[in-house]
Amino acid sequence: MDLKRAIMERISRRAFLDEPVEKLKLEQLEAAVWECNRAGDINIKIVTDDPAPFGAKNTYGMISGAKNYLAMIRKAGDPDGDEKLGYYGESLVLLATGLGLGTLWVAGTYNKNECNVKVADDEVLRCVIVFGNVKDRETLKEKALSKTIKRNTKEIKDLLLSDVMVPNWAVDGVRYALRAPSAQNRQPVRFVCSEDAVLAKVDETHENDLIDLGIAKLHFEIGAGGGNWEFGNAGIFTK
Numbered sequence: 574m575d576l577k578r579a580i581m582e583r584i585s586r587r588a589f590l591d592e593p594v595e596k597l598k599l600e601q602l603e604a605a606v607w608e609c610n611r612a613g614d615i616n617i618k619i620v621t622d623d624p625a626p627f628g629a630k631n632t633y634g635m636i637s638g639a640k641n642y643l644a645m646i647r648k649a650g651d652p653d654g655d656e657k658l659g660y661y662g663e664s665l666v667l668l669a670t671g672l673g674l675g676t677l678w679v680a681g682t683y684n685k686n687e688c689n690v691k692v693a694d695d696e697v698l699r700c701v702i703v704f705g706n707v708k709d710r711e712t713l714k715e716k717a718l719s720k721t722i723k724r725n726t727k728e729i730k731d732l733l734l735s736d737v738m739v740p741n742w743a744v745d746g747v748r749y750a751l752r753a754p755s756a757q758n759r760q761p762v763r764f765v766c767s768e769d770a771v772l773a774k775v776d777e778t779h780e781n782d783l784i785d786l787g788i789a790k791l792h793f794e795i796g797a798g799g800g801n802w803e804f805g806n807a808g809i810f811t812k
């Protein structure tokens with residue numbers, strides 16, 4: 574599936590079916606994880622059949638049937654590590670969406686200590702991305718949860734700061750960034766467009782801001798029709 578379409582179709586899913594993910598889809602995810610780890614010097618791991626971190630008391634009843642996930646692991650000392658997990662992790666989310674799977678970034682409503690994954694002394698497990706088969710349409714409970722969490726969804730003018738004429742590709746970038754998942758739907762990333770550059774920044778007041786930054790940068794890049802981001806808060810985009 575085209576990445577722009579995957580962005581437009583993706584929503585967080587919280588009710589997973591008790592059906593294993595097809596082998597072919599898992600293999601495609603595995604290949605993509607390997608490539609992300611190589612490109613970003615991170616250590617994402619695929620875990621299947623491990624429901625323990627998502628017991629009802631860990632998810633406050635918000636998530637059901639979760640048992641497959643990507644453990645989002647990075648080097649403890651990597652200053653761009655969170656952002657890279659966001660950027661590369663979201664590319665895996667969009668791949669999974671294209672494969673017809675449901676996904677959910679989870680940083681809060683799970684029990685990290687119950688994840689069946691090895692994390693080295695110089696690494697940190699920052700969050701997980703649950704994936705799996707889901708019903709075609711959201712269940713009533715999923716809809717209600719999503720409506721509550723997404724009460725204050727932002728608009729282009731809230732995310733785009735500029736004193737100059739903004740090129741169409743940058744507006745398109747922000748349009749796709751608006752669709753980016755973010756912790757608690759805070760949508761903390763701002764795009765600043767000046768005469769010669771676009772940069773993306775967060776104020777780093779929330780522990781997941783830099784993960785959200787990486788996710789939003791990928792969405793912007795896809796919406797803008799390609800280009801390159803410098804990693805780092807206030808990193809610059811080159812078209």
Ligand SMILES: Cc1cc2nc3c(=O)[nH]c(=O)nc-3n(C[C@H](O)[C@H](O)[C@H](O)COP(=O)(O)O)c2cc1C
Nearest residue numbers: 584585678679680681682722754755756757758781
């Ligand atoms: C880094 C990160 C952490 C998140 N953690 C959780 C979580 O712990 N529990 C949960 O139900 N949703 C979590 N979410 C999903 C967000 O609530 C969701 O992306 C946001 O409400 C926007 O909704 P959408 O993804 O359907 O567009 C997280 C998202 C991100 C990006």
